[in-house]
Amino acid sequence: MLETIFGETSALPAARAVQAELKQSGVTGTLYLGYPVLSTADAKVFVDALLLSRAHGIIAFDLSADIGGGRLSQDLKDRLRDRQDQIYASIYNKLNSYRELRKGRRLAIEINVVSCHPGVRDVVQDDGLVIAPPSKLHELIEEYAEVPEDLFRVANAAIQRVTTLRPPKKRGDVTKENSRGAILKRIEREIANLDSWQNRGAIEYTNGPQRIRGLAGSGKTVVLALKAAYLHARHPEWTIVVTFNTRSLYQQFRDLIRRFMFDQVEDEPDWSKLLVMHAWGSLRDAGVYSTVCQLYGMAPLDWRTADSRYPNRAFEGACNELISVIAGGSQKKAFDAVLVDEAQDLPKSFFRMLYSVIGPPHRIVWAYDDLQNLGDYEMPSEQELFGNDGHGAPLVTLRNEPDQPKEDIVLPVCYRNTPWALAAAHALGFGIYRPEGLVQMFEEPTIWPRIGYEVVRGHLELGYHVRVRRRPESYPQYFVDLLDANDAIFSKTFSSEEDQYVELAKSVKQNLEEDELEHGDILIVVPDTWSSKKVGAKIMNALLEEKILSHLAGVTTSRDEVFRPNSIAITHIYRAKGNEAPMVYFVNADHCQTGLELNRKRNILFTGITRSRCWVRIFGVGPRMKALAGELDVARREHFELDFNYPDQQQIKKLARVHRDMTAEERQEWEEKLSVLQDVARAVADGEVSLESLPPEVRDLFLTRPTNRDRKARK
Numbered sequence: 001m002l003e004t005i006f007g008e009t010s011a012l013p014a015a016r017a018v019q020a021e022l023k024q025s026g027v028t029g030t031l032y033l034g035y036p037v038l039s040t041a042d043a044k045v046f047v048d049a050l051l052l053s054r055a056h057g058i059i060a061f062d063l064s065a066d067i068g069g070g071r072l073s074q075d076l077k078d079r080l081r082d083r084q085d086q087i088y089a090s091i092y093n094k095l096n097s098y099r100e101l102r103k104g105r106r107l108a109i110e111i112n113v114v115s116c117h118p119g120v121r122d123v124v125q126d127d128g129l130v131i132a133p134p135s136k137l138h139e140l141i142e143e144y145a146e147v148p149e150d151l152f153r154v155a156n157a158a159i160q161r162v163t164t165l166r167p168p169k170k171r172g173d174v175t176k177e178n179s180r181g182a183i184l185k186r187i188e189r190e191i192a193n194l195d196s197w198q199n200r201g202a203i204e205y206t207n208g209p210q211r212i213r214g215l216a217g218s219g220k221t222v223v224l225a226l227k228a229a230y231l232h233a234r235h236p237e238w239t240i241v242v243t244f245n246t247r248s249l250y251q252q253f254r255d256l257i258r259r260f261m262f263d264q265v266e267d268e269p270d271w272s273k274l275l276v277m278h279a280w281g282s283l284r285d286a287g288v289y290s291t292v293c294q295l296y297g298m299a300p301l302d303w304r305t306a307d308s309r310y311p312n313r314a315f316e317g318a319c320n321e322l323i324s325v326i327a328g329g330s331q332k333k334a335f336d337a338v339l340v341d342e343a344q345d346l347p348k349s350f351f352r353m354l355y356s357v358i359g360p361p362h363r364i365v366w367a368y369d370d371l372q373n374l375g376d377y378e379m380p381s382e383q384e385l386f387g388n389d390g391h392g393a394p395l396v397t398l399r400n401e402p403d404q405p406k407e408d409i410v411l412p413v414c415y416r417n418t419p420w421a422l423a424a425a426h427a428l429g430f431g432i433y434r435p436e437g438l439v440q441m442f443e444e445p446t447i448w449p450r451i452g453y454e455v456v457r458g459h460l461e462l463g464y465h466v467r468v469r470r471r472p473e474s475y476p477q478y479f480v481d482l483l484d485a486n487d488a489i490f491s492k493t494f495s496s497e498e499d500q501y502v503e504l505a506k507s508v509k510q511n512l513e514e515d516e517l518e519h520g521d522i523l524i525v526v527p528d529t530w531s532s533k534k535v536g537a538k539i540m541n542a543l544l545e546e547k548i549l550s551h552l553a554g555v556t557t558s559r560d561e562v563f564r565p566n567s568i569a570i571t572h573i574y575r576a577k578g579n580e581a582p583m584v585y586f587v588n589a590d591h592c593q594t595g596l597e598l599n600r601k602r603n604i605l606f607t608g609i610t611r612s613r614c615w616v617r618i619f620g621v622g623p624r625m626k627a628l629a630g631e632l633d634v635a636r637r638e639h640f641e642l643d644f645n646y647p648d649q650q651q652i653k654k655l656a657r658v659h660r661d662m663t664a665e666e667r668q669e670w671e672e673k674l675s676v677l678q679d680v681a682r683a684v685a686d687g688e689v690s691l692e693s694l695p696p697e698v699r700d701l702f703l704t705r706p707t708n709r710d711r712k713a714r715k
Helices: 012-024 074-096 134-141 149-160 180-190 196-203 220-234 249-265 288-295 303-309 314-327 348-357 382-386 419-430 477-482 497-513 532-545 598-609 622-637 649-658 664-685 696-702 708-714
Strands: 002-006 029-033 037-039 044-046 049-053 057-062 111-116 124-126 129-132 210-214 240-244 274-278 337-340 364-369 408-411 453-458 465-470 489-494 522-526 550-552 568-572 581-586 612-621 642-645
Touching: 002 012, 002 196, 012 029, 012 049, 012 111, 012 134, 037 074, 037 220, 037 249, 044 074, 049 149, 057 074, 074 111, 074 129, 074 149, 111 134, 129 134, 180 477, 180 581, 180 612, 196 220, 196 408, 210 220, 220 240, 220 249, 220 274, 220 337, 220 364, 240 249, 249 274, 274 288, 288 314, 288 348, 303 314, 314 348, 337 348, 348 364, 348 382, 419 465, 419 489, 419 598, 419 622, 419 642, 489 497, 489 622, 497 522, 497 532, 497 581, 497 612, 522 532, 532 550, 532 568, 581 598, 598 612, 612 622
Parallel strands: 002 029, 057 111, 111 129, 210 364, 210 408, 240 274, 240 337, 337 364, 489 612, 522 568, 522 581, 550 568, 581 612
Antiparallel strands: 029 049, 037 044, 049 057, 124 129, 453 465, 465 642
16 A cells, blocks of 8 residues: 655645556555655755655655656756755765664665656666656566565654654663663664654645644654654745643753754754744743734733633633734734644634634644543534634635545554553543542543544443443554553552652652663652642652752743753643653642542543653552542453443533532632531531431431431440
8 A cells, every 4th residue: 555645845746646656556655745855965955755665665756857848958867867866865864874774885775766757758767867757657666676674664764754753862871671761761762663643744734724633642742843843944934833832842842843853954943933932922931922912013911910801711811802903903924834732722712813813825733632631522623713704614624635635633542651551540530430430421432432442342322331441553562562551550558748758759769770760751740739839849858868859840940841850850730731751650649539629630630640651650648549549459450441331411411510620719619618517517426416406408418327426325
């Protein structure tokens, strides 16, 4: 089968002719159109099309030459030969940097370059120069040699530019064969290749709106970074913006884009044209919203002002105000292309504002988490995001047509989380094995297969019993080969917070000294944002007792970074979003076990667990943590399969209502009511108030529970 990746190319008709001929001839492999972008010492080299095939090797196509009526003068041949030599040299330089692709002083794999033009009647081969019409390509490439599997894999990585996905860490301190550091080193080596869907998302170019979606950990951030570098290399004159909701992604994006750019064209990005900025911005740093405000002469709102004016929807309100100003003035173009990560965390008004300041063809690429929070699984359609025109027609409609660039790309494999951690996160997040019953559930059962589950037995329908598990194709095999389910995730209950932090510090010390992990491999997540500074300080002190340096991200460091060299990162849950680490410690997990707003608390637990790439430790204190650990134990006994009765529509709505998020005022009101109820219950239990003195409807609540007086009477 021939897979075609549609990058941008100025020679599109000729590229289409090559694609059609190769497809009709039954050629297998991957055909890149308008990719890769390479460099020589003299200039950038734009390869019009490139075939990577096990059966035929590497074939680059020069499609840009004007051969006219097919008359090949010597001057034209010389120019074609120079162009082919330039393409050959750029590919050779790239492949030659891979030791596995060298055989002595030459490449172990052949590079073939063909100038292809319909004006040529037959194949021409003249002193290294190869020219052919599309109709003769199949005859020509049949002569090219097959590539061994091991060489093909390395060549594939080289062409895709994905060796830059490997962390810059060399892990030279790893000496034990089976330490965590050694396992991590092998996993990082495995993850160096983009899969076909990530490859398509990174390179495929629609010259208009495009959506990329998948589970957290499916590679969306990496795909956006590579796409930004690709577009910047092809269009250095464009103003391209990469934006997001979580400030700590700033560091990650700049690092990824810089490495991709050096790998493609061996040059630093022009950061005045390729802008990495927060969606909102601040007084100190420009953001997309604040930049557009400046363009229209409007003073941007800061968060405090916007929140007071639009409680619980500050950014939505701020963007709506800006849209009103834009609509009342002349149309101004702010950017040539915008790539948006974490689209699920940004309001619809932000996308409508973007559409207004990016002229046709509206190059907006947005990456959407299919499931960042368990409660936010309904992905808005493109019509909901961008709205309608004056006639009621959608401004944006995404289509996936055969042999056309994909406008809606799904990344189906989760590379970040082990199958056991992700299943456990769903079990705890939904309360699958909670003795009191479910906390929440997807309204649409069809969500489960979309996020990588398969039915073991039962019926995946509302009101029916079902058992599901992670589908083997939804995660890479190296997790099963290199990790153990019992070690990948476990919990521990402590009698006090202090004991928890002491054990945490000892575990981190073991990770660094015995497990051969590095400081940047470890992330400590605190669930409660309000107490995160206080808790973070206690954890920092416990780590310091073990002579381990640490930092509280965004408090003792810049807001734009989570990890620092030789220091353990501690962060609250909202700053952890968008980041990941091989070893994650989720502390004070008892905070998520019960109480008001249980949906939100279980979502926090789900998000914290899914920050882990290999191992996750869930720590907590007291009876509530013991109950939470019990849920995880059941999930483990069930082999991380989820077995439950799917609630019907009415039950799902009731769960959402009972465990819903509350405003600050609602929360305070209910806390006061619960406090009064606890006082009444205590008074009845101690015999200070008789049951008979309570109103009948209140008395009935206590009849099922014996008072202290009742217990004494029985004795």
